[in-house]
Amino acid sequence: MYLTYGTVLTFLSLFSFISASELDYDGWLQVRLYHSFDDLPVPQYTERGNVTISSIRSGAAIVAQPSISNANVDKLSKLAENGSKYRLKAVVKTSSGSETTFLSSVLACNLVGSNLQDTLYIWLDSTAQPVAVNLMSRGPCSQDSPATQMWTTEVQVKYPDGGPIPDTATYIQKIEREKQARESGEVKDNRSFFAKYWMYIVPALIFFVLTSATNPEAGGAGGGGGGGAQR
Structure with a gap:
């Protein structure tokens, strides 16, 4: 909102x-x-x-x-x-x-x-x-x-120093321009592919790394078991 x-x-x-x-x-x-x-x-x-x-x-x-x-x-x-x-x-x-x-x-x-x-x-x-x-x-x-x-x-x-007074007029004009652009559909997303979809890419990459690290351990465990059975 x-x-x-x-x-x-x-x-x-x-x-x-x-x-x-x-x-x-x-x-x-x-x-x-x-x-x-x-x-x-x-x-x-x-x-x-x-x-x-x-x-x-x-x-x-x-x-x-x-x-x-x-x-x-x-x-x-x-x-x-x-x-x-x-x-x-x-x-x-x-x-x-x-x-x-x-x-x-x-x-x-x-x-x-x-x-x-x-x-x-x-x-x-x-x-x-x-x-x-x-x-x-x-x-x-x-x-x-x-x-x-x-x-x-x-x-x-x-007495307290209130500090510099913000330029409210410029900021309000900026907000109004952004609002009008959103309403007219003129706002374009110029972000890169990764900036747009990083929330999907990062979890998938983590899952891939964890899966790759788990499979060799499973294979090694199977080979060791086979050797024990042969004895």
Whole structure:
């Protein structure tokens, strides 16, 4: 049974829409950041700042963060000395109204070594909903105090790449031409003889080989029996 032209058109059009949906959708995100400078099992978070992403497609972000206090610089340096982690809590609100909390962390010594330079990765799914928030700092591990008390934060929005959109129009035209050719009887089978009938030739060949291999064994068995009878 062949698929109708309309069925194929509907299926491929739907596939194209799904593939491009994450590229066509746009929206905004608001992220409230909280951080912890303690090493307790249950961290105590204080406000760090806010991130406003006006377009998830472009990733355009505005970061508002006050400088870190002297007391928190000392706490961060102590975390670095102990090999502990600086912990971050991000509360992400989307343009659809949903709100999700994510936790992340980074070695305090890397944050100190980078002079408070870090990167905030916000991961979205195909419906533009946040699925993860990760904090990274690429600085060398250092136990000294940072050279500045100002944050330098880069924000990157990551979402699935739908890949190239298929050329549905060309494919549909090809299907339609093949359909019309079948209906008018214009389709010719240009395959070789073996390509057409291999499913019959191969079993016959196997049967012939097996038969040829079995007959000599049967003849040899008869001759041996005769020799035994003569004794």
